[in-house]
Amino acid sequence: MDIFGSNVFNDQVMKERLPKNVYKSLRNTIDNGLPLDPAVADVVANALKDWAIEKGATHFTHWFQPMTGITAEKHDSFISPTSDGRVIMEFSGKELIKGEPDASSFPSGGLRATFEARGYTAWDCTSPAFLKDDGGVVTLCIPTAFCSYNGEALDQKTPLLRSMEALSNQALRVLRSFGNTTANRVVSTVGPEQEYFLIDKKFFEKRLDLMLTGRTLFGAKPPKGQELEDQYFGSIKERVAAYMKELNTELWKLGILAKTQHNEVAPGQFEIAPIFASTNIATDHNQLVMDVMKKVALRHDLVCLLHEKPFAGVNGSGKHNNWSMSTNDGQNLLEPGNNPHENAQFLTFLSAVIKAVDDYADLLRASAANAGNDHRLGANEAPPAIISIFLGDQLSDIIDQLANGGAKDSKQGGTINVGVSTLPILKKDSTDRNRTSPFAFTGNKFEFRMVPSSLSISGPNIVLNTIVAEVLSQIADRLENTKDFDMELKAILKEIAVNHKRIVFDGNNYTEEWVAEAEKRGLPHIRSMVDAIPAFITEKAINLFSKHGVFSKTELHSRYEIRLEQYCKQINIEALTMINMGKRQILPAVLKYVGSLADSLIAVKNAGAGADISVQEGLLKEISGLMASMKQRLANLELVTDEANNLEGDDIFEKGKFYRDFVFTAMQSLRQDIDQLENLVDADLWPVPTYAQMLFML
Known part of the structure; x- marks a missing residue:
């Protein structure tokens, strides 16, 4: 009970720290959806600052949810300069209500041009402020909506509140x-x-x-x-x-x-x-x-x-x-x-x-x-x-x-x-x-x-x-x-x-x-x-x-563009990663094992006495065949990935279909060969942890 909500500016904390009229006004907005009274912002901001500083915070952030799928933060300190060269800790209602992060570097689906950088975060008082403790660094987080200069929603929260x-x-x-x-x-x-x-x-x-x-x-x-x-x-x-x-x-x-x-x-x-x-x-x-x-x-x-x-x-x-x-x-x-x-x-x-x-x-x-x-x-x-x-x-x-x-x-x-x-x-x-x-x-x-x-x-x-x-x-x-x-x-x-x-x-x-x-x-x-x-x-x-x-x-078209663009980028990253691992890890490991098999085969042959080398020959043949197939499929994956990256035009749907039908399909084919090779190559030579290790060794 002592732990729960200890890092949240919740109702109990608001009751303790806000004047009754301010608390009542803020609760009316939270509970009944009434417009926020700007006059309460300075009082709330000061109470938030005092509470956060007592808990060890030196910075605050407008915590928002852009169309990246994760959250975003820009930290500002509470310090303000004084005339004698010192500082005081301040946090105004204006700073609480509105922030201005750069909107141009977040996904917008065409809503914003790169040079149109201005974006706004707006305090969502219906979701309580909280403290994040990252390795002893405490930050006051203020949940906010995020919109463009023209008012379009650039985030997940704004349309959710509307709905x-x-x-x-x-x-x-x-x-x-x-x-x-x-x-x-x-x-x-x-x-x-x-x-x-x-x-x-x-x-x-x-x-x-x-x-x-x-x-x-x-x-x-x-x-x-x-x-x-x-x-x-x-x-x-x-x-x-x-x-x-x-x-x-x-x-x-x-x-x-x-x-x-x-x-x-x-x-x-x-x-x-x-x-x-x-x-x-x-x-x-x-x-x-x-x-x-x-x-x-x-x-x-x-x-x-x-x-x-x-x-x-x-x-x-x-x-x-x-x-x-x-x-x-x-x-x-x-x-x-x-x-x-x-x-x-x-x-x-x-x-x-x-x-x-x-x-x-x-x-x-x-x-x-x-x-x-x-x-x-x-x-x-x-x-x-x-x-x-x-x-x-x-x-x-x-x-x-x-x-x-x-x-x-x-x-x-x-x-x-x-x-x-x-x-x-x-x-x-x-x-x-x-x-x-x-x-x-x-x-x-x-x-x-x-x-x-x-x-x-x-x-x-x-x-x-x-x-x-x-x-x-x-x-x-x-x-x-x-x-x-x-x-x-x-x-x-x-x-x-x-x-x-x-x-x-x-x-x-x-x-x-x-x-x-x-x-x-x-x-x-x-x-x-x-x-x-x-x-x-x-x-x-x-x-x-x-x-x-x-x-x-x-706004709907922007989300259509963002979601399909994210899909294309995700499949592209996966394909490039697979190519990298295939070339630099899997293929060298298989080649090394093939070399050791070939050396073993030669050694047994040189030993004479009609030794049976069918096992070594069969294994060498099977692995060599899979390796050749893998090399071919690796080349094909490179080819279709390059083709996807060089697709002309701005039809994101057609590009998405290409990644799904050709790039992803090529990845699945390459995976078949690699998975088979994993079951044949010496475990000591396999360059990455196996499923058995990752799933069961906790």
């Missing part, structure tokens, strides 16, 4: 139709589960691919993987437990509600999960979680890997985005209650989500797309690249009833008796869970399981908030203009159930039969990031985001 306002506005309209006059705000909430790998630092430093790309570009399958299923929820090794203990301590200091930790399915894989928070704060916290995980790992001579698929052949890592909606008067709008068929308000919000996911499945898929996720989606640990919703027996039955005219009852869970007298009889949930579904209802929330482990959760939640806001606006339009509320609501729920239950699937999403069934239902199957990203610039998407003030047309 939260859009959802709140439309949800309140629906609630007012139901007679709710007490709620004045609806907040989307998120609890993002974070999966990750840990490996020994000494292995990481010997793998150029891990250092530069975050994943192994080659590596033969070890004799043991995850097939014994002994890692999942297994006993946590002491070294990992020590890491988790320090990680929790550091996160708790930052007010991050780290709750659950356990071994994940793959060897060397783990998970940490927080308690729910508002989407804005949860997003800030998840960015901090990823940053702190990496820093703490290094203190234990470990490296934390957040790539979606750092190791082929074992489970990859995702980030399960548990999303819901709550009112400021304490209602979870996705809480079904004991008899959900009688809960008209719940059924309305549930139906809105169902329709939103069906209408905008392509946008939801695009929001979870990155180069790493192309390796993961569709494998055994991740949902397929087809968006569908799991509701479970109870709610699926209610949707069927609504489609047939009205819901009259709810299936109940009952009890479980395991047949041992000393064990308690367990209350059975009304529905099972479905670990294969990309979008599953799990009690009072939806779990979007498709989100990549390294991605900021802002993008998926921007889409979720906005598409649900759109459907709620459609529902509100009808309810506000009807003379018979009950009849109109019944018609709305029936229409959604009939027209959109195609998106509901409670079975095994991993089967080929489901892929065929999804195609029959007309559900999109978008297999790669390159195919997914154009969803952001369709007329439908532009109209959606513009209507709710989340993205302008130019």
Whole structure:
């Protein structure tokens, strides 16, 4: 209790350090979305400065989230000169509210020219300021939005805040139709589960691919993987437990509600999960979680890997985005209650989500797309690249009833008796869970399981908030203009159930039969990031985001450009790294082993006496053949990578397709040869750590 939030300028600290009128004004902005009173800024700034200095800080930074996918900081000291040549510690309201980092060096997707350098950071008072302690260097971090000189969003936070306002506005309209006059705000909430790998630092430093790309570009399958299923929820090794203990301590200091930790399915894989928070704060916290995980790992001579698929052949890592909606008067709008068929308000919000996911499945898929996720989606640990919703027996039955005219009852869970007298009889949930579904209802929330482990959760939640806001606006339009509320609501729920239950699937999403069934239902199957990203610039998407003030047309096009450009750059870095390692590490090691084999063959021949040299000859022939193939495929990878770099024109989509279809394909072919060679070459000569070493030597 003494640790939690000790490095956060939280509500308790604000109460202690701010005058009552300033505290009340600031809380009104935070709680009710009222405009920030500039008059409070100087008072808050001074209190922040005093608090931070007492904690050892000498500098402050506007902490923001540009379109790089990570966070950014520019540190300024509190010192100001005095007339006698000394300094005083100052921090003004102006410095708190606005900063000016160089905007030209961040991705803008064409929003900013290189010479248009001015950008602004704006204080987001809804997310509390905090202290970062980097090796004893304490810095006051002020969460901010980041925009261009003309007001376009250059970051992840600004559109997220816009989408939260859009959802709140439309949800309140629906609630007012139901007679709710007490709620004045609806907040989307998120609890993002974070999966990750840990490996020994000494292995990481010997793998150029891990250092530069975050994943192994080659590596033969070890004799043991995850097939014994002994890692999942297994006993946590002491070294990992020590890491988790320090990680929790550091996160708790930052007010991050780290709750659950356990071994994940793959060897060397783990998970940490927080308690729910508002989407804005949860997003800030998840960015901090990823940053702190990496820093703490290094203190234990470990490296934390957040790539979606750092190791082929074992489970990859995702980030399960548990999303819901709550009112400021304490209602979870996705809480079904004991008899959900009688809960008209719940059924309305549930139906809105169902329709939103069906209408905008392509946008939801695009929001979870990155180069790493192309390796993961569709494998055994991740949902397929087809968006569908799991509701479970109870709610699926209610949707069927609504489609047939009205819901009259709810299936109940009952009890479980395991047949041992000393064990308690367990209350059975009304529905099972479905670990294969990309979008599953799990009690009072939806779990979007498709989100990549390294991605900021802002993008998926921007889409979720906005598409649900759109459907709620459609529902509100009808309810506000009807003379018979009950009849109109019944018609709305029936229409959604009939027209959109195609998106509901409670079975095994991993089967080929489901892929065929999804195609029959007309559900999109978008297999790669390159195919997914154009969803952001369709007329439908532009109209959606513009209507709710989340993205302008130019902002959407900029993100389309940035995401595809990032994909091309990532694949290019991977290809160049593979070429470098192939030429400078793998090929020399194989040549050395071939030389030793040839020497052995000559020595045996010279020994005479009709010695059997078939083993040496066979091995030499096999390795020489693979080496020749590797050399040819290496040359081909160089050729297509050069061709990709020299593509003319500014069609980023065509360039992305080229990287996917030719460069990435050439990398996969080269990997086949290298992985086979790893299993043939003397282990002492193989130049990089193997999968067995990295995954099991913790």
